[in-house]
Amino acid sequence: VVDRAVTRVVTPGTLTEDELLAPGENNFVAAVAGETGKASQFGVAFLDVSTGDFVATSVRDVSSVRDELARFAPAEAILGPLVPADVVPSDVTISPFDDGAFDSEAAGEQLTRHLRGGAQALASDVEVRACGALLGYAEYARGGAEGDLDYLTHLTRYDPRDHMILDEVARESLELFEPRSVHGAEGTALVDVLDETACALGRRRLTDWLRRPLVDAAAIEARLDAVAELTESVVAREGLHDELKGVYDLERLITRVSRGRADARDLRSLHATLDRVPDVRETLADAESERLAELRERLDPLDDVRDLIDSAVRENPPAEITEGEILKPSFDEELAELRATERAGKEWIDSLEAEERELTGIDSLKVGHNAVHGYYIEVTNPNLDAVPEHYQRRQTLKNSERFVTPELKEREDEILSATARADDLEYELFQEVRRAVAGEVARVQALADALATLDVLASLATVAAEHGYVRPEVGSDGIDVEGGRHPVVERSLSSFVPNDTHLGDNAKLAVITGPNMSGKSTYMRQVALVSVLAQLGSFVPAESAELPVLDRVFTRVGASDDIAGGRSTFMVEMSELATILRDATENSLVLLDEVGRGTATTDGLAIAQAITEHLHDETRAFTLFATHHHELTEVADSLAHATNLHFAAADTGEDGVEFDHRISRGAATASYGVDVARAAGVPNSVVARSRDLLADLEAREEDLVEETETDVTESDDSLPADARE
């Protein structure tokens, strides 16, 4: 059916079939090239062959490679020589590919051939090698047909430092994209609660923004301005949403067009989308924010393309493109003639029955058609005497005979010939139209880009308006949030208790105590999510929010111990902590949820304290440290820029313990556990003994603190006492 044979290699990262792809998600294949010299450097490139998205960057170490791979979550990766396989997350297929494709020269040639000037954006040899190898791989997977990658028009180079870093651990623990399934129940990810997008273009763009929150305050403000404007105008916001709902997935559509795989329906879908562009522009007519105004100007309705399609392609064409009926006859003179001949022939046949009835006097004479014998004149047996001489017998049935006439045969041949020629011609013409549209791939992609951005901005505005978000002030020295909420958790609860956050020069580190389930983890994640939202350009779930620009969010959230897990989870925990202590800056947010559990309480406490001091004295990162080590609250008291926060158990009744989920200043008291034990039915004697022991422990601790505080005085006192003896 298609006029060429393409050998297609099916790999998870190079799919273009719509049915195999999630509409709102990119499907990337990644390439990582390593430097052969001494200085460690890696080029990392990502390509979505279904949309043409093509980005590249370079980083200095293996852990950053992991971070970038985690950011784009490719379905598949190819690795150049010297690149260790463990840079790739375990859910990504590593496909073998020719090392030679990563060669500088070969890769450079690939880039020049496919992207013309596009490769100039690249900053280093490793980037060229990653991108070139990736193009080679895409070509290989597509069977290497000529022109098959023409839709790859732009390659974007990005710098990881232009984005907030969210490594794999942070992405997972903050549940940005994948909810953690808990006891088999399906949760909700942040991206889902933000998603009020109208089309697949917007959903993918939203994911991209969430993947790469900004660190440039001006760029953030530009997005916030646009969101603010749409938040204020219900009409604009809902208008945009309604119009964008009719927007097809232009990126994948134009890829199919470019690759010669689009059918007539695809072109009509493109037309339908282009038809909406003027309305979208109109909706934005009064837009004042710079970003919206700029987007409005970029909304090219591609009138030429739209008119071409409309003049050529019928309105409800069939899916099959080789069997005619897809183009308007008016589109081509010869086509029009052929269709006219066809129509004239059919009209003649339509009138034949009446004419022959009159001519022969046989009222029951019928003109019919069947697939094997073509057109015929049918006469029932009683009327066979009246059949004229020139009728030629074709078929004998039980009650009738079927005939043709030379003229009928002739007209039939004429119709058949015209139809066949018209169908062939339509296919030729359709390919011409498709090629013409393919020639405008860059313009269609630019339009898709603008529509995607508008969709995300409208979606963010909708979420902000419907869920009571406020515009954050970004760029302050500290984190000052009033009435902050967890954007995901608040959706699943009928009432969510908001909490304030104040972290800054006075107290940049907070130790958080309180029982499990009281809200510590939710609170810490909420603080991080508010910043992530703000930096991707979204309003935030709070009454007010002044936020710094964070360069990175680190999370160290307790893993569960597991006998069969094999590797020491404590070792993993310490490795994650080492990363935090090494890489965190004073612009980072560090979330620590219970450090040092996998070891004895004493050395766990020693490590926790040393880490707290280091983060406070050296790193000076924004830090929230949830702990069961009551002793850490004293450490926090003793540090100049640290504070204690706590969640309390509200009440311990017969049925257990209730929490009010309200954070307060100061440290939690430690009586909660014993109360729960009592409520759970632990025998009274054990409960009573626990209380006594707890009182002892607390008394000893207080003594210890006093003792330590007055250490010098005491020894000063005791020395003379001893000396006196």
Add this chain to the structure above:
Amino acid sequence: VVDRAVTRVVTPGTLTEDELLAPGENNFVAAVAGETGKASQFGVAFLDVSTGDFVATSVRDVSSVRDELARFAPAEAILGPLVPADVVPSDVTISPFDDGAFDSEAAGEQLTRHLRGGAQALASDVEVRACGALLGYAEYARGGAEGDLDYLTHLTRYDPRDHMILDEVARESLELFEPRSVHGAEGTALVDVLDETACALGRRRLTDWLRRPLVDAAAIEARLDAVAELTESVVAREGLHDELKGVYDLERLITRVSRGRADARDLRSLHATLDRVPDVRETLADAESERLAELRERLDPLDDVRDLIDSAVRENPPAEITEGEILKPSFDEELAELRATERAGKEWIDSLEAEERELTGIDSLKVGHNAVHGYYIEVTNPNLDAVPEHYQRRQTLKNSERFVTPELKEREDEILSATARADDLEYELFQEVRRAVAGEVARVQALADALATLDVLASLATVAAEHGYVRPEVGSDGIDVEGGRHPVVERSLSSFVPNDTHLGDNAKLAVITGPNMSGKSTYMRQVALVSVLAQLGSFVPAESAELPVLDRVFTRVGASDDIAGGRSTFMVEMSELATILRDATENSLVLLDEVGRGTATTDGLAIAQAITEHLHDETRAFTLFATHHHELTEVADSLAHATNLHFAAADTGEDGVEFDHRISRGAATASYGVDVARAAGVPNSVVARSRDLLADLEAREEDLVEETETDVTESDDSLPADARE
């Protein structure tokens, strides 16, 4: 096809279709009846309608109902009035059923009708009500056809106190039947490493033994004697295995026979199994242990049944039982006559071709048969002249004509009639044979029971011989195991480090310290599993083992915290602890893995200490308590019948930490965590500070201990000193 219409209600617990059932697993439906009076009592019954297994018990409280339900893991349950739904584990379907079926009178009638004297075994009204309701439910689900439950010949009443109690929590944490999937990887359950059974009967019996380890030392010894004898004789063990491999699933087979669902192949399978019984007996000819000898005597080869089947049923019969060819003609005189007539007719036809060729002189004459026209004589066109007068034309083909003769027609009718009558007769006779076999259901079930037991004993002997297990001495006062191993974990490791266990009057409680992954959890589970194995009658993975008879194993193994888990895991932990403190006896084994994590370290410690003291002073259970609370080791030191054990970190090199997995006396030192932190790349300054803090903490603790120990003396001393001033 079948001569009655049964309305079948499909429910998960009442399946009998082989294709829907796991061969080596029971599929139970459970019924729970509650007492209406004041004293709390519950009757619990389990029925596997596919095998006829039917057991019942009664218990005093809701948590015991849960334990029994966990033991048998039914697929479905029905609950009488007053029984709370939460007694049923969450993976069990609760089906609605008529409350009236749980009525004493109605239930009693059901029991009398189906089991004749069988219900006499029952000990209480609630048991009668549970069993009767269950029969009613089975009847309902089977459509209530007459005689459909005839294979339910025996109802076994058991007392939970006759078995080691393994509640749901213990079953899960010890991974007796279901491995815990870890990071998606499939693990191995205890039942799998014990399973060297040869047939489905044995596998189900093994599961049943593991479900209900014994507490009667004599019964345990009887099993161990049998296992010991088979362990010593490779010939007997392997001979049994080979013979039992050919044993069909007699329980499900006889159920189908009884229910009139068995086909001729089923009967031949039964025959094939019976045929092996004499060989099995022969293999056991020299068996000396009481159990084996008794089983040998119980191996009834059912010669009458075997001979009946062999005389009646052909050797490779078709699956369909209504279309003939399943019985031997010799089985019945009339059948033999009909088949003889059929055969004679066919022989006559076979000879017809030669005869007619000679008679007519037409060499190409053929006798043939087709479905529509039956037998015919075919003559090609050139020979039509030679066709005799009495040939009657039937069909005209292109090159030939087909004829019949009156005699051919006659013989044909004769054959057809004989065949049809024979097929019908076979079906009648087959049903008679099947009913006759069904009449022996109890004997077949008894044979199945003996074969199942032999299979398990041989399986246990095989495991013991191939994996270096030893015979335990059961009934001692303490647990004394030399070189014990974890039966599951040792299989997955190339080398497993064995460890001793000594728990008894000197030290019945051990506090175990040491880093995560060093082996604490494996060790504790190993101690429990060795006892479980011994009490089900298995040898144990150790060099030597003296074991008490445990009445129950309790496990309290740390759950992972989970933000979205909703319910407080700490509350769950405390509830489990309350159960342990309430129900454990001095014959119980209690495994505690880190108690009090979900709360502040101080009250966690207070609770842990109070629990330790309670278990030591009051409960006096065998107790292993793994903890990170270093302070608990001092508590253990201070208790008369407690001891400290620990696992050490062997070495902390560049790549992390290695463990030797060897348990030693005394408490672990707490330096491990800091070593790991260093190995994981935590900055040197932080490591150094941690060491200092740790030294401080340890020094303080020692001071405190000394201070406490010398409290009285000191105050005695200080008083005069003060007074002196």
